[in-house]
């Protein structure tokens with residue numbers, strides 16, 4: 438066979454093998470225009486060269502078919518991997534993140550707890566409204582009676598973006614679920630005009646610039662409670678929380694409070710419960726004190742009601758904010774809060790038994 442024809446076949450082979458590495462549908466190579474063109478050339482070749490050329494084209498096709506088979510078999514024999522898992526393919530091929538069966542998944546322990554908490558409050562007549570994960574100065578501070586430059590703003594170690602809102606203030610990652618109070622008051626104040634009350638639970642993820650250790654996370658969960666109506670007093674606040682907590686822990690609970698300061702409540706209280714795990718006998722969970730400090734609460738400050746368009750001379754309300762992570766840590770004896778955000782399957786699998794109920 439003359440040199441030009443040999444070269445032609447060699448060139449086509451090189452091109453086809455190159456393509457094999459690049460394309461997804463490897464088998465389509467056997468129907469490629471390059472191969473077809475070679476076959477179409479056969480009848481047009483000089484008679485003395487035709488048989489050789491035909492054979493060469495056939496063996497090229499066989500060679501490509503073999504290479505295609507090898508590639509396809511190799512790809513099919515690789516176990517599927519979890520492409521969402523943290524994994525550096527160029528560094529560590531020995532530790533491939535294999536795909537898990539979908540039925541091994543379950544709700545995160547914090548999600549389960551929030552669902553459980555919300556179920557109880559819904560049974561008590563509260564509506565559930567999840568909080569936001571990006572917010573503004575008005576909702577984080579000003580509407581909650583933190584005046585500009587007030588030192589209490591610093592207590593909230595708030596993450597801020599460089600981008601500014603239309604007031605020229607940075608957007609921020611909410612440092613508490615109280616950011617939702619103004620929205621709830623504004624949205625539901627018509628309930629009050631209709632002679633009803635406002636009752637809402639606001640669960641959500643919050644963020645603070647914390648030095649992270651076993652007890653402190655930069656990202657954690659809270660649920661806020663807001664109740665507004667006529668003739669509402671601090672006894673209603675304490676009774677609502679006690680009712681919730683007795684349902685939540687499934688046991689009788691004693692409560693005690695002491696004065697505290699939050700700009701958005703007056704009076705403000707720190708709220709503690711008798712240890713539901715040892716009934717005040719003293720155990721590891723309550724540090725052998727018999728009591729657990731649980732949350733902050735109080736009567737909603739008149740300025741906060743006013744910022745929501747509600748007349749504090751006519752209506753009163755109470756609110757609280759409670760951390761979810763700590764509730765789950767106490768319930769399951771978890772000693773390090775960082776496990777929640779770690780994505781560690783050995784940790785999470787301990788909560789998957791029994792499905793996601």
Ligand code: DAH
Pocket residue numbers: 612613614615661662699701702732733734735736755756757758759
């Ligand atoms: N937002 C407060 C915090 O994260 C908790 C809190 C205290 C919320 C009292 C309230 C409240 O609604 O009334 O520290």
